[in-house]
Amino acid sequence: MLVVDSKACTGCKLCEKNCPFSAMIVVEGTAKALENCTLCGACMNVCSEHAIQIERAQASPEELARYSGVFIWAECEEHGDRLVPKKVVLELLHEGRRLAEQLGEQVKVLVLTDGRPVDLDPLFAHGADGVIRYENKLLDRYSTDAYTTVVSGIIAAKKPSVFLLGATPDGRDLAPRVAARLKLGLTADCTMLEINEDRQLVQTRPAFGGNIMASILTPFSRPQMATVRPNVFQVGDAAPGRTGEVEDFEVTLNKGAVRTRLLEVEAVVEEAVESIENARVIVAAGQGCQALENLSLIRELAEELGGSMAGSRPIVEAGWIPHTIQVGQSGTTVSPDLYIAVGISGAVQHVVGMSGSRTIVAINNDPEAPIFKVADIGIVGDAMEILPVLIREIREAKAAA
Amino acid sequence: MRVLVCAKQVPEVTDVQVDPETGTLNRDGVASILNPFCEYAMDLALDLKKGMDDVEIVVLSMGPPQARAALMRCLEMGADRAILVTDRRFAGADTWATALTISKIVEKLDKVDLILVGKHAIDGDTAQVGPELAECLNIPQVTYAVGLELDEKRRRVRVRRETDRGHQVVQMRLPGLVSVSKGAALRRVCSFQDILEARRKELITMTADDLGVDESELGLKGSLTQVVKIFPPVEREAGRVVDGTNPPLAARQVVEFLKDKHFV
Known part of the structure; x- marks a missing residue:
């Protein structure tokens, strides 16, 4: 229920201007919500007098059961003049499809654009039943305020039972904003999702740097919201030609409600992160590589195997490589076919980001290094002595083949 | 100008394990530290204060009451005063209940211009309390900051933030919240003088009674998520180890x- 404190309200009409659904009006100097109010919270967020409160009473199980649909935020990236959904969106679709089928519900994708065309075919091909599209030129770049208002508006109006976002920097910026605006439970950075016998979403995630796993429920609020770690779930097989309906959503978005402005964008090597997210082979360097110059050997080995270079947190902190190719809990999670860890001790925060790799090779001079506990084959020795020989041997093996 | 830094005390996470028998968390004898990202938030606050006498941190x-140690560390680093928010009724709070509780304290403070938080705590790793706090306070946010600059009129900040593609520079109106992912490259060691001074600084305690919020909104009762199970992660099987003293071999x-596995 939306309550206006008539003493505090100054009749400034900010809420009227910023209501996504044109459901607020100011009558005789006081704000009032109309019947089409969705309780999306945009008015509360812009009210400088704190005159608007939304009382969200705990919903009964019957009310919760009325929420239906697995919704996914399609975070996009620019490819020329088109917007293309990120890989994590396809991973979420595969997982969301599985959950929706268990629930007997539909999968819908939220697509926000400034008007540039968005590739919708891959969304349908990977399992979406429908797309809810919203277009506004204020959405040319991600901003917390604009995206929160639009996404909260759609969620409040459509009432899905599950809402998933990729645990990317922007996904983890947006999800808690939307959750707090709508007073929804939210679980961060999940690596496992299941539906239990009570039709609840069981959200499992690593905590304490990867030392423990925790399974979490959201019993009292809908949708059940979770961000999901990229590169943990598979991208399923595409079903080309599969289609669905596209609904254009209508909400108002006011420029004044966007309180940040993007001034500059500096891309590190544009391909950097994509290269480790999609690489079949990764050669990762750690502190044991001793000096920046030695990274040329890592790069050489990666090239020889048709892979990409990555690294652990200490060498990012040392400024040897950009944070975009950092593997681990505070970097990117990867699951290539082959992961070669060179001079990486294997702290739990690193291992949690690469233990999904199919094959792991480790080179480290400390026989006690925890990396050997996860490696399929490990060499105890000086990486800088071994690498040149290893590169030469691989070249010879390739030449012989 | 008032800058609020939110700090969390965390266990040294590498030492925390799940007891595989009982499925409970074993934190015995694990040291507590100030969350490193909160320390970075302090670094940026101190940077901002440099050369400006009228900035209060x-x-x-x-x-828990022991979190006083984390606050003392911040006072030693150079914060001006500290507030410990502690009450058994806060126990079991999830990110929503935590953000709501902190927002009520912030509303009690007279005018806060900038809130700095760590990008995440190394124990929970959620990165949610900062943005949820900003939403509870209806203020804007910029996450994953590596540096910030105040404009001359002190009405805006320019924040350099990390993204998965590189960096962005974002301008934000104040009051606002910034979550910090990187601080000083070199940590200044606190002197004996800093420690003595910290002891003379104000450190007050606030409890649930100071908030004016119904108890059903606090702690486990006020939480929207529930942890139902904890368990140790599945471990990979260790493979074979080769002696590297003879590199060619x-x-x-x-x-x-690698040939067997068809990588070469």
Whole structure:
């Protein structure tokens, strides 16, 4: 229920201007919500007098059961003049499809654009039943305020039972904003999702740097919201030609409600992160590589195997490589076919980001290094002595083949 | 100008394990530290204060009484005063209940211009309390900051933030919240003088009674998520280890292994 404190309200009409659904009006100097109010919270967020409160009473199980649909935020990236959904969106679709089928519900994708065309075919091909599209030129770049208002508006109006976002920097910026605006439970950075016998979403995630796993429920609020770690779930097989309906959503978005402005964008090597997210082979360097110059050997080995270079947190902190190719809990999670860890001790925060790799090779001079506990084959020795020989041997093996 | 730093005391996470028998968390004998990203938030606050006498840094921590140690650390680093938010009724709070509780404290403070938080705490790793706090306070946010600059009129900040593609520079109106992912490259060691001064600084305690919020909104009762199970992660099986004292021999064994797996 939306309550206006008539003493505090100054009749400034900010809420009227910023209501996504044109459901607020100011009558005789006081704000009032109309019947089409969705309780999306945009008015509360812009009210400088704190005159608007939304009382969200705990919903009964019957009310919760009325929420239906697995919704996914399609975070996009620019490819020329088109917007293309990120890989994590396809991973979420595969997982969301599985959950929706268990629930007997539909999968819908939220697509926000400034008007540039968005590739919708891959969304349908990977399992979406429908797309809810919203277009506004204020959405040319991600901003917390604009995206929160639009996404909260759609969620409040459509009432899905599950809402998933990729645990990317922007996904983890947006999800808690939307959750707090709508007073929804939210679980961060999940690596496992299941539906239990009570039709609840069981959200499992690593905590304490990867030392423990925790399974979490959201019993009292809908949708059940979770961000999901990229590169943990598979991208399923595409079903080309599969289609669905596209609904254009209508909400108002006011420029004044966007309180940040993007001034500059500096891309590190544009391909950097994509290269480790999609690489079949990764050669990762750690502190044991001793000096920046030695990274040329890592790069050489990666090239020889048709892979990409990555690294652990200490060498990012040392400024040897950009944070975009950092593997681990505070970097990117990867699951290539082959992961070669060179001079990486294997702290739990690193291992949690690469233990999904199919094959792991480790080179480290400390026989006690925890990396050997996860490696399929490990060499105890000086990486800088071994690498040149290893590169030469691989070249010879390739030449012989 | 008032800058609020939210700090969390965390266990040294590498030492925390799940007891595989009982499925409970074993934190016995594990040291507590100030969350490193909160320390970075302090770094940026201190940077901002440099050369500006009228900037006050208030540091706040919600946690058990022992969290006082984390606040003392911030006072030693240079915060001006500290607030410990502690009450058994806060126990079991999830990110929503935590953010709501802190927001009520912030509303009690007279005018806060900028809130700095760590990008995440190394124990929970959620990165949610900062943005949820900003939403509870209806203020804007910029996450994953590596540096910030105040404009001359002190009405805006320019924040350099990390993204998965590189960096962005974002301008934000104040009051606002910034979550910090990187601080000073070199940590200044606190002197004996700093420690003595910290002891003379104000450190007050606030409890649930100071909030004016119904108890059903706090702690476990006020939480929207519930942890139903904790368990140790599935471990990979360790493979074989090769002696590397003879590099050509070791390299050859690895190449054979890679050939078997069709990588070469």
